[in-house]
Amino acid sequence: MNLRLFSQFIPKKSILLPTAGRIRYVSNKPCDLYLPATHVVKDISKDQTEFLDRAEKTLLPVYVRPQEIVLSHGEGSYLFSASGQKYLDFSAGIAVNSLGHGDKEFIEVLTQQASKIIHSSNVYHNEHAAKLAALLIELTKRDGGLGWRAGETTSDNGKGAKVFFSNSGTEANEGALKIARMAGKMRWSAKTGKPWDSPDSECDKYRIVCFEHSFHGRSMGALSVTNTRKYQAPFEPLLPGVDVGRINDYSSLDALITDKTCAVIVEPIQGEGGINSCEESWLTKLRERCNQTDAVLIFDEIQASDCGLYRNGSLWAHSQYEIECHPDIVTMAKPLANGYPIGAIMMRDAIGQYMTAGTHGTTFGGSPLACALGTHVLSRLSHPQFMENIRVNGEHLDQRLRRLPEWFPHILQRDIRGRGLIRGLGFVEGKSPTKLVELSRQRGVLLLTGGADAVRIVPSLTITRDEIDKAVDVIESALMLM
Structure with a gap:
């Protein structure tokens, strides 16, 4: 049927969305196709019961996990449980699995590099760290x-940049705080003409500024700048200053x-704080x-996130901002090696100059395997066609989500948070985002909470338009039940 003729049969407030070569009809009301729960496991098998019992006896109980799900494998944007249930993964390993699950090219690189060399320590160079x-x-x-405008090869931000590889985002933030502390001492010494490292040093440039609702990690230094009471309280006193x-x-x-501020x-x-x-x-x-004040400014683009490494449509969230x-x-x-542990600190040369041999280090960071995988993943994410696909899908996700507050004003805040493929649904006071996560999981879609009042939507960067539609349809049905 001719599209123009077909459109006369569609209600005025409806939307036509092109999907995979066809026209998808979107109603002017929430989807009610997923009101019945489809993924509720009533009878847990004997094998799964034995597994859960073993987990209870051997694993530190610091996570609250749904007992009915024991994951066995993944493919693309889907995860599969040992009991045979199939879940559309809109959490991506907490914004980690940038290429989804079971990506064949990624597995090929992993297999080839693992057969050559996995770890060699930082006592020696390896061919992949400097490449990444x-x-x-x-x-x-x-x-x-980092001080460059898009397309610039030179600028006044210093001679260039330096990178330090770690094993995780928490370690990256720990390292960044250490580097900023060192820079603070050196800058104080240069300004006052006094040595910062004398026994009676008067150096007071060591204070660190962070912000409410932040999340920078769970080790003691990173936790000290993670201003969320429930995370900090059991472990006080924390890092001073x-x-x-x-x-x-x-x-x-x-x-x-x-x-007195160094960082x-x-x-x-x-x-984590709610997008x-x-x-x-x-x-x-x-x-x-x-x-x-000569303070070092650190952007944490880990929860990544979430926002960095193309999830928001550009390499960094701050790539879109003026220098x-x-x-x-x-x-x-998070997404740098698609699930293989890796973290990194990238700094201007003006900051890196303060770090010399022995001032920082790591055993596993920058391993041949981690960096080979990181190079493969980043090369794919940065391809213009891949970036364009993220942009288009991010716009489509935005179009679908922006209707939800109109339909559910008693549940959701008016504005959709975030951009690209990192989005947040804010909940009005008294409504629990945990309930939406639970209801969606019972209908085959995995989501995350974000802070006390939001649900995070962070699918893999290979997500398709049809998968976006399926996830939002489920969310709409779940919201109708709240």
Whole structure:
């Protein structure tokens, strides 16, 4: 049927969405196809019961996991349980599985490199670490970030950048804080003419600024700048010298960041904290204040996230911003090797110059296997066609999600948070995002909470339009039951 003729039979408030060569009809009301639960396991098998009993006896009980799901394998955007249930994965291993599950090209690289050399320690060079570091730097120059405008090969941000590889995002943030502390001491010494390392040193440039609802990791240093009470309280006292502000609060910056501040760490888009975005103009003021006080500005783009490494449509969340708000250091991890553990710190040369042999290190970071996988993943994510696909799918996800607050104003906040393929549904006071996660899981879609009042939507970057439609259809049905 001719599309123009066909359109006359569609209600005025409906939408026509092109999907995989066909026209998908979207009603002007929420999808009710998934009201019955389809993934509720009533009888757990004997094998699964034995597994759960063994897990209870042997694993530290720091996670609350649904007892009916024991994952066995994955394929593309789907995960499969040992009991045969199939789940559409819109959590991507907490924004880690950028290429989805079971990617054949990724597995080929993993197998080939594992047959050659997996680990050699940092006592010796390996052929992959410098290759991945160079790729990170060149893509940052191409796409923008860390003081470079997109397409620039030179700038006044220093002679270049340096990369340090770690095993995780937490370790990347720990390293970044250490580097900023070192830079603070060296800058204080240069300014005062006094040695920072004398027994009676007067150096007081060691304070660190973080922000409410942040999440930077669970080790003691990273936890100290993760300003969430439930994470911090059991482990106090924490690292001293930490000051806490609020993102997008302009008026407090002068008092918050002083000459005693050595580092400011912030997520351009808070992931764990609820997909809260920093305003570009506020980040610019933050950068100005760091310049005035000689403080090192760190952008945590791990929860990644979530926001960095193309999830938001560009290499970094800050790639889309003017260089006047760019950081001195950017930390990364999650999707860089599609699930194989890796983290990294990338810094301007002006910061890296303070680190010398022995000032930092790692046993496993920068291994041949991790860096070979990281190079493969980043090369694919950065391909223009892949980037365009992320952009198009991000726009489609936005079109589907933006209707939800109109239909469910008693449950959801008006604005959809985040951008690209990192989105957040904010809940009105008294409504639980945990309930939506549970109801969606019982209908075959895996989601994550984000902070106290949001649900995170972070699918793999290979997600298809049909899969987006399926997930949002399930969310709509689940919201009808709340």
